[in-house]
Amino acid sequence: MTITVLDTGPAMREVLRAAPADRPHLLRAVLEPAAGMYRYFPGDVDLVAMHAMASGFPLDRDEQRCLEALDLLHEADAWGRIARALEDALAVQLAATPGLAVPDITVLVVLGDPGDEHFTGTALGMTANGSVPGHLFLNLWPYPENLARLEATAVHELNHNLRYGSGAVVWDPATVTVGEQVVSEGLADAFARQLHGDELGHTRIGVPHLRDDAVFAKVVSGLGVTGMENFTAWVHGDATATRYGATPVGLPTGAGYAVGNRLVDAYLAATGRSAAEALLVDSGKVVATALRAHER
Structure with missing residues (x-):
């Protein structure tokens, strides 16, 4: 290649x-x-x-x-x-x-x-x-x-x-979930951080909300939403959703990136895997593992 x-x-x-x-x-x-x-x-x-x-x-x-x-x-x-x-x-x-x-x-x-x-x-x-x-x-x-x-x-x-x-990992626009995109953004940031460090590896729009528990809870509530047309607000936030004619859901810019990082970090910590090793992991496994850790 x-x-x-x-x-x-x-x-x-x-x-x-x-x-x-x-x-x-x-x-x-x-x-x-x-x-x-x-x-x-x-x-x-x-x-x-x-x-x-x-x-x-x-x-x-x-x-x-x-x-x-x-x-x-x-x-x-x-x-x-x-x-x-x-x-x-x-x-x-x-x-x-x-x-x-x-x-x-x-x-x-x-x-x-x-x-x-x-x-x-x-x-x-x-x-x-x-x-x-x-x-x-x-x-x-x-x-x-x-x-x-x-x-x-x-x-x-x-x-x-x-x-x-x-x-x-198959992306079917009709059936793919918000959870898949949120996890994929977390995995991509984790890989960038593995190679270039936390300061440079985090996607900038997600950084302000990395520790916001209200944003975390809101995004987690929408992880099962399907259909790509619904993703902009959940992942990029209301401002971008409004810009492109999608429906806002009450989230700040970069919310899905912030939550994706938290979910993936919890999964990697629980499993001992690196971001590179987790490239093809099922997003449902990431979410389930991360939420179990979050509840402890």
Whole structure:
């Protein structure tokens, strides 16, 4: 298998320096090598529209801010660091789970939208996705905290990719539970923390609620909820749910990440396993083990 981190920096710079009328066409060429991450979407996907929906850099404003942000990513060796972190993490994972089926992986790194208040504020300038086997997506604004976490963020998404790409854990959009996503976020953070430490390995949006027992109880009450359309509020929180037209449930941003970390940490402590060794563990076992420990 191979991990290919697409060299999107020069191409994004070309988009931002082009005449406005030419930018959509040029951006589509940047995104096309990663179009497979939308393969489960119905019908033809407009890659440029999806870029905008996902808080990607704008095509009609903030050109200079975005060019300066690209300079920061280049100076931080963002693409090289991500590539090296993924190779190192894969070696650790394969040592823990010999014989694991690993797909070829394409990594798309895209600059985010500095004018999107939800992205820069609520999401802290970072969104990412590793749930589609064979594809990792990182959309970021180069705040110092995000640059420091480049490796950990990439490794988090790799954990998702390997969990669902192996075929051992099946994600059925109609029947999958909130519990599966909450546990998967906890496992991915635990893996990032195993390799890069607690300070960098925790997903930032979940950190404020790691010790909030009310948030823990609320999320646990929804672990059996099924259907992906219901997940945004339970995992990402009400603000993100409202942003994308989902129904709020009374949770702060990052609630599912915080609770996922607590559940997974309790499971790992009870079993003595490392995060890498627990990659393919059934989420129901994690929850049951963690809640037993919580009740003691």
